[in-house]
Amino acid sequence: ETVLTQSPATLSLSPGERAxxxxxxxxxxxxxxxxxxxxxxxxxxxxxxxxxSRATGIPARFSGSGSGTDFTLTISSLEPEDFAVYYCQxxxxxxxxxxxxxxxxx
Amino acid sequence: QLQLQESGPGLVKPSETLSLTCIVSGGxxxxxxxxxxxxxxxxxxGLEWIGSMYYxxxxxxxxxxxxxxxxxxxxxxxxxxLRVNSVTAADTAVYYCARSAVAGTHQQTFDHWGQGTxxxxxx
Numbered sequence: 473e474t475v476l477t478q479s480p481a482t483l484s485l486s487p488g489e490r491a492x493x494x495x496x497x498x499x500x501x502x503x504x505x506x507x508x509x510x511x512x513x514x515x516x517x518x519x520x521x522x523x524x525s526r527a528t529g530i531p532a533r534f535s536g537s538g539s540g541t542d543f544t545l546t547i548s549s550l551e552p553e554d555f556a557v558y559y560c561q562x563x564x565x566x567x568x569x570x571x572x573x574x575x576x577x578x
Numbered sequence: 579q580l581q582l583q584e585s586g587p588g589l590v591k592p593s594e595t596l597s598l599t600c601i602v603s604g605g606x607x608x609x610x611x612x613x614x615x616x617x618x619x620x621x622x623x624g625l626e627w628i629g630s631m632y633y634x635x636x637x638x639x640x641x642x643x644x645x646x647x648x649x650x651x652x653x654x655x656x657x658x659x660l661r662v663n664s665v666t667a668a669d670t671a672v673y674y675c676a677r678s679a680v681a682g683t684h685q686q687t688f689d690h691w692g693q694g695t696x697x698x699x700x701x
Contacts, residue, residue, distance in 0.1 A: 506687045515691035563686035567627040
């Protein structure tokens with residue numbers, strides 16, 4: 473089973489700042505990695521698929537990069553609605569999710 | 579617009595069977611382009627993929643749950659179901675149904691989700 477480890481567990485930033493979240497895989501997943509955003513009481517929302525492609529309707533401030541075992545989700549300038557929990561998911565070896573990173577308002 | 583809605587009991591006794599249904603509207607589960615799956619989230623914790631199925635009946639499951647899980651489709655009602663046998667408190671979670679693509683972009687990536695339903699396992 474491919475384990476995904478996300479860091480940091482919690483990131484405290486202010487609106488307008490840049491956020492960088494990391495996802496590391498225990499073995500190569502090529503670019504078969506997605507990112508989701510989840511707000512309290514809501515289902516996850518797909519942001520990024522295939523490591524760097526934005527899903528339909530996702531603002532350009534969200535970007536993904538990486539391949540192999542190291543991946544990054546970047547939010548270029550935080551909006552108030554971006555404070556949430558973010559999960560990565562791989563589809564190279566069955567389907568697994570990372571444990572999540574919480575982005576909170578500083 | 580595709581919508582998914584989970585339904586089923588919110589309370590299940592230990593050792594019994596958890597059964598949930600996902601009703602799909604605005605799209606057909608017989609589409610050849612999509613899998614239909616279940617993901618769960620214990621309270622305050624992360625996401626765990628349970629399994630996914632194709633409308634023809636073929637399904638694949640998380641190896642850690644495979645022995646207790648069945649996902650099946652009722653194409654006449656445009657819905658699919660989850661059964662988890664021999665439940666324990668560890669199966670307490672919000673259960674989501676979701677769609678993923680069979681191939682190409684969004685392959686095995688969940689682009690539409692239901693709102694989720696909390697199932698508590700307790701006597």
